[in-house]
Amino acid sequence: DTGVSQNPRHKITKRGQNVTFRCDPISEHNRLYWYRQTLGQGPEFLTYFQNEAQLEKSRLLSDRFSAERPKGSFSTLEIQRTEQGDSAMYLCASRWGASTEAFFGQGTRLTVV
Amino acid sequence: QQQVKQSPQSLIVQKGGISIINCAYENTAFDYFPWYQQFPGKGPALLIAIRPDVSEKKEGRFTISFNKSAKQFSLHIMDSQPGDSATYFCAASITSGTYKYIFGTGTRLKVLA
Numbered sequence: 001d002t003g004v005s006q007n008p009r010h011k012i013t014k015r016g017q018n019v020t021f022r023c024d025p026i027s028e029h030n031r032l033y034w035y036r037q038t039l040g041q042g043p044e045f046l047t048y049f050q051n052e053a054q055l056e057k058s059r060l061l062s063d064r065f066s067a068e069r070p071k072g073s074f075s076t077l078e079i080q081r082t083e084q085g086d087s088a089m090y091l092c093a094s095r096w097g098a099s100t101e102a103f104f105g106q107g108t109r110l111t112v113v
Numbered sequence: 114q115q116q117v118k119q120s121p122q123s124l125i126v127q128k129g130g131i132s133i134i135n136c137a138y139e140n141t142a143f144d145y146f147p148w149y150q151q152f153p154g155k156g157p158a159l160l161i162a163i164r165p166d167v168s169e170k171k172e173g174r175f176t177i178s179f180n181k182s183a184k185q186f187s188l189h190i191m192d193s194q195p196g197d198s199a200t201y202f203c204a205a206s207i208t209s210g211t212y213k214y215i216f217g218t219g220t221r222l223k224v225l226a
Contacts, residue, residue: 048211048213097207100212102212103156103159104156106156107156
């Protein structure tokens with residue numbers, strides 16, 4: 001088990017294009033989170049999955065964002081019609097059950113040009 | 114009410130000195146307070162955490178002091194080392210429901226050799 005894995009690590013896209021990121025959580029972790037981190041700021045919560053169910057979405061998650069976690073394993077975050085303001089580090093975290101510690105991946109850095 | 118305020122924004126400390134980072138919160142429902150350390154290009158990693166039923170927790174050179182009545186908590190790094198140079202984030206969570214973290218804005222620490 002090598003921790004939370006995120007791919008790709010870096011993505012450069014043109015404004016208006018769609019992008020998809022993948023997160024593979026630690027095995028057996030049933031809770032999965034997506035956060036967004038902009039330069040000089042702390043991570044901001046985007047959405048939460050418990051197993052395959054998406055139980056909470058932040059107001060930050062506009063209609064252009066969608067996340068899935070089929071079969072309660074890996075998760076994908078898709079951004080449609082990207083805007084320059086979407087440029088950020090997208091972090092995935094996972095935890096198991098009632099454990100309080102969340103383990104973060106190394107993130108996907110998105111640059112929209 | 115969901116915010117966590119963190120200060121200072123940046124900190125420079127001599128090797129061997131004490132680094133102190135402060136955080137304050139408003140929501141009294143928060144019951145778990147972790148500190149995360151983040152190196153450039155990496156995801157945040159848990160450093161130390163505390164529950165509000167204790168006033169202090171120490172792990173090696175790292176100590177959290179917690180003042181429940183003031184709704185404040187702080188991280189003390191004793192004998193600071195150049196390898197401690199990183200960005201530190203405080204966070205708060207409610208350990209029911211989603212367990213999502215609310216992060217502070219971060220403190221960039223530089224320890225001079």
